[in-house]
Amino acid sequence: xxxxxxxxxxxxxxxxxxGAIIVILPFYVMLxxxxxxxxxxxxxxxxxxxxxxxxxxxxxxxxxxxREDCTFRPVVFNYGKAFSEAPLLRYLxxxxxxxxxxxxxxxxxxxxxxxxxxxxxxxxxxxxxxMVLFCLLIPVHAIALPLYIxxxxxxxxxxxxxxxxxWTISVFGIFLMRQFFMTVPDDLIDAARMDGMSELSIVWxxxxxxxxxxxxxxxxxxVVAHWNDYFWPRIVVxxxxxxxxxxxxxxxxxxxxxxxxxxPMMATATIIVTPxxxxxxxxxxxxxxxxxLSGMK
Amino acid sequence: MDLGEEGVANxxxxxxxxxxxxxxxxxxxxxxxxxxxxxxxxxxxxxGKSTLLRIIAGLETQDSGSVRIGERLVDxxxxxxxxxxxxxxxxxxxxxxxxxxxMMTPLRLRDLSVAQRLPMVGRFMPGAAEKLHLMSQAVxxxxxxxxIEPLLARKPGQLSGGQRQRAALGRAMVRRPVAFLMDEPxxxxxxxxxxxxxxxxxxxxxxxxxxxxxxxxxxxxxxTMSTRMAVMMGGEVLQLDTPSRIYAxxxxxxxAEFVGSPKINLxxxxxxxxxxxxxxxxxxxxxxxxxxxxxxxxxxxxHLTISxxxxxxxxxxxxxxxxxxxxxxxxxxxxxxxxxxxxxVRSNPESAAHLSFGDQVRVAQTRGAAMVFGRxxxxxxxxxxxxxxxEVA
Numbered sequence: 001x002x003x004x005x006x007x008x009x010x011x012x013x014x015x016x017x018x019g020a021i022i023v024i025l026p027f028y029v030m031l032x033x034x035x036x037x038x039x040x041x042x043x044x045x046x047x048x049x050x051x052x053x054x055x056x057x058x059x060x061x062x063x064x065x066x067r068e069d070c071t072f073r074p075v076v077f078n079y080g081k082a083f084s085e086a087p088l089l090r091y092l093x094x095x096x097x098x099x100x101x102x103x104x105x106x107x108x109x110x111x112x113x114x115x116x117x118x119x120x121x122x123x124x125x126x127x128x129x130x131m132v133l134f135c136l137l138i139p140v141h142a143i144a145l146p147l148y149i150x151x152x153x154x155x156x157x158x159x160x161x162x163x164x165x166x167w168t169i170s171v172f173g174i175f176l177m178r179q180f181f182m183t184v185p186d187d188l189i190d191a192a193r194m195d196g197m198s199e200l201s202i203v204w205x206x207x208x209x210x211x212x213x214x215x216x217x218x219x220x221x222x223v224v225a226h227w228n229d230y231f232w233p234r235i236v237v238x239x240x241x242x243x244x245x246x247x248x249x250x251x252x253x254x255x256x257x258x259x260x261x262x263x264p265m266m267a268t269a270t271i272i273v274t275p276x277x278x279x280x281x282x283x284x285x286x287x288x289x290x291x292x293l294s295g296m297k
Numbered sequence: 298m299d300l301g302e303e304g305v306a307n308x309x310x311x312x313x314x315x316x317x318x319x320x321x322x323x324x325x326x327x328x329x330x331x332x333x334x335x336x337x338x339x340x341x342x343x344x345g346k347s348t349l350l351r352i353i354a355g356l357e358t359q360d361s362g363s364v365r366i367g368e369r370l371v372d373x374x375x376x377x378x379x380x381x382x383x384x385x386x387x388x389x390x391x392x393x394x395x396x397x398x399x400m401m402t403p404l405r406l407r408d409l410s411v412a413q414r415l416p417m418v419g420r421f422m423p424g425a426a427e428k429l430h431l432m433s434q435a436v437x438x439x440x441x442x443x444x445i446e447p448l449l450a451r452k453p454g455q456l457s458g459g460q461r462q463r464a465a466l467g468r469a470m471v472r473r474p475v476a477f478l479m480d481e482p483x484x485x486x487x488x489x490x491x492x493x494x495x496x497x498x499x500x501x502x503x504x505x506x507x508x509x510x511x512x513x514x515x516x517x518x519x520x521t522m523s524t525r526m527a528v529m530m531g532g533e534v535l536q537l538d539t540p541s542r543i544y545a546x547x548x549x550x551x552x553a554e555f556v557g558s559p560k561i562n563l564x565x566x567x568x569x570x571x572x573x574x575x576x577x578x579x580x581x582x583x584x585x586x587x588x589x590x591x592x593x594x595x596x597x598x599x600h601l602t603i604s605x606x607x608x609x610x611x612x613x614x615x616x617x618x619x620x621x622x623x624x625x626x627x628x629x630x631x632x633x634x635x636x637x638x639x640x641x642v643r644s645n646p647e648s649a650a651h652l653s654f655g656d657q658v659r660v661a662q663t664r665g666a667a668m669v670f671g672r673x674x675x676x677x678x679x680x681x682x683x684x685x686x687x688e689v690a
Contacts, residue, residue, distance in 0.1 A: 185387050185389065187385040187386065187387045187388075187389035188387075188389045188391070190351075190354075190356050190376075190383070190385065190389065191383065191385060191389035191390075191391075191468075192391075193356060193375075193376045193377065194354065194356070194376050194377060194381070194382065194383045194403070195377060195402050195403040195406050195468075196375075196377030196378075196403065196406035196407055197377075197406060206391060209391075209392075209393035210392055210393065
């Protein structure tokens with residue numbers, strides 16, 4: 001006879017396991033396809049890794065390569081194609097430039113704002129904070145068109161600026177940091193003032209170091225959102241492939257009617273998500289600390 | 298700013314007023330803090346003492362009135378330029394810096410130029426090495442005085458409350474300020490440490506020979522440490538004097554009630570036309586010069602005795618309600634008039650030993666100890682004391 005609470009526990013685990021499978025399955029497919037040959041993908045065989053038998057790239061031969069030159073292991077073929085078919089390194093670099101610039105400028109703006117909203121007394125502070133909360137409600141897609149038109153008028157489309165500028169003021173960042181700063185004791189700020197710090201150096205030398213966990217949480221939100229963003233780069237980058245961010249790079253593999261490019265496409269996808277997953281694994285503990293906002297006491 | 302040559306650096310506050318929204322927190326405070334004294338601002342929470350301290354520090358701006366430090370009018374001068382140091386209740390150490398770096402911070406900001414403060418390269422700027430050497434010397438000296446040398450490399454998170462307290466004191470001391478401002482610095486310590494730190498702070502004050510302005514809600518701290526104490530209530534200074542005079546000769550009823558633990562006994566009495574004070578149907582010998590009114594007679598627990606035990610003017614019979622045993626003393630809580638009034642009497646353990654709950658005892662007062670407060674709370678003086686005061690004047 002199994003005790004009743006074991007059954008309850010069992011149910012919980014069953015539900016959680018099911019949820020985990022649903023979440024992990026696409027990753028599994030992505031990773032698996034990135035290893036397999038087109039034939040194996042078509043016929044849906046070969047398990048997770050595929051047989052890794054040598055395969056011949058038909059297109060290579062069409063273009064005029066010799067049979068030896070066009071024979072690869074599927075995994076080499078997929079990942080090789082990912083880098084050769086599209087300048088993936090360039091895209092990764094673009095992604096890095098764009099996400100880092102966005103994050104740094106967001107911090108440069110959000111921290112002083114959050115400090116003012118949390119710790120300075122001025123007329124209209126509550127109204128301003130109300131506006132910040134209000135802005136949290138506006139979906140980006142609603143203002144994408146006006147934003148695009150504005151950027152087009154000043155001639156900034158097809159530039160890094162177009163990819164970066166619209167995201168530099170993060171109301172979420174201001175809100176998150178403000179909430180965190182509220183927990184920092186006023187005495188600490190007064191002590192810094194007595195020591196002779198200016199308000200700006202208080203932000204950078206006192207508030208910033210105490211807010212590292214919150215900042216890290218915000219960093220992950222921001223970097224993930226903009227690294228993975230497909231919508232906005234797709235709008236403002238038209239034509240100039242040198243400005244493509246990694247998700248745009250995936251488009252390079254679309255529209256191949258024979259479907260044989262799933263392999264390289266999934267390899268590209270794997271390469272794109274890997275940096276984020278690695279970063280999350282490394283920062284996992286602090287990330288969760290930051291979300292729970294377990295402040296300093 | 299070197300005030301050594303100018304001599305005295307009295308801190309003079311005149312007519313300081315401050316309101317937060319509608320509420321008037323400070324109602325025209327006049328106060329002169331003498332150079333080198335330990336002045337305590339004491340009062341219940343919300344009396345404006347912390348606000349006053351913050352105005353002196355420059356962290357808060359007064360609505361009107363002025364603050365003078367030595368010869369200098371400091372209204373509108375930044376907090377850091379007033380040459381004051383402050384110790385906070387929560388210590389307010391920078392959590393990401395070691396104790397040494399915490400203590401260096403005010404010196405770096407005051408003594409180094411912007412270029413010399415640059416990270417990495419700053420120390421190679423001309424003159425920086427020499428200044429840094431002097432600064433670390435100052436930190437080392439202060440650490441030695443406070444006996445915190447072993448803690449210098451640690452972060453505040455790794456220190457106990459008492460150690461953080463010392464580190465915060467150290468950060469204040471390295472600057473060698475004109476005056477130290479302390480905002481309830483002992484409140485976060487446990488009781489035993491708090492009592493110990495009182496002695497240390499007094500000792501430190503003697504050694505540094507510097508002005509201390511100390512804010513507390515604890516009248517015991519004020520009594521034990523101050524040169525003078527200012528009792529504040531409702532945004533006003535009710536009385537400013539030495540602790541012993543405030544205790545023995547409070548200017549009004551609120552001061553008398555606030556200072557002293559256990560509280561002073563306030564007994565309702567009558568004042569007649571001839572100035573005779575009647576208490577529990579018996580008149581006191583001395584007379585008061587005031588119009589007839591209901592009055593309160595203040596008698597401190599140590600001025601009352603159980604007359605079976607000791608001599609004194611017997612005033613009333615009371616019933617024992619509670620024994621508060623402090624070891625060295627026993628405070629007897631008595632009820633008078635069927636519990637309409639209560640009395641606290643200090644007694645020594647030996648003499649109280651034979652008493653038990655519910656006993657009837659006769660209470661006597663020490664002659665000349667009673668204080669009379671009028672209906673509005675003002676102190677009403679006895680005739681002789683008035684004459685005496687005139688003679689002295």
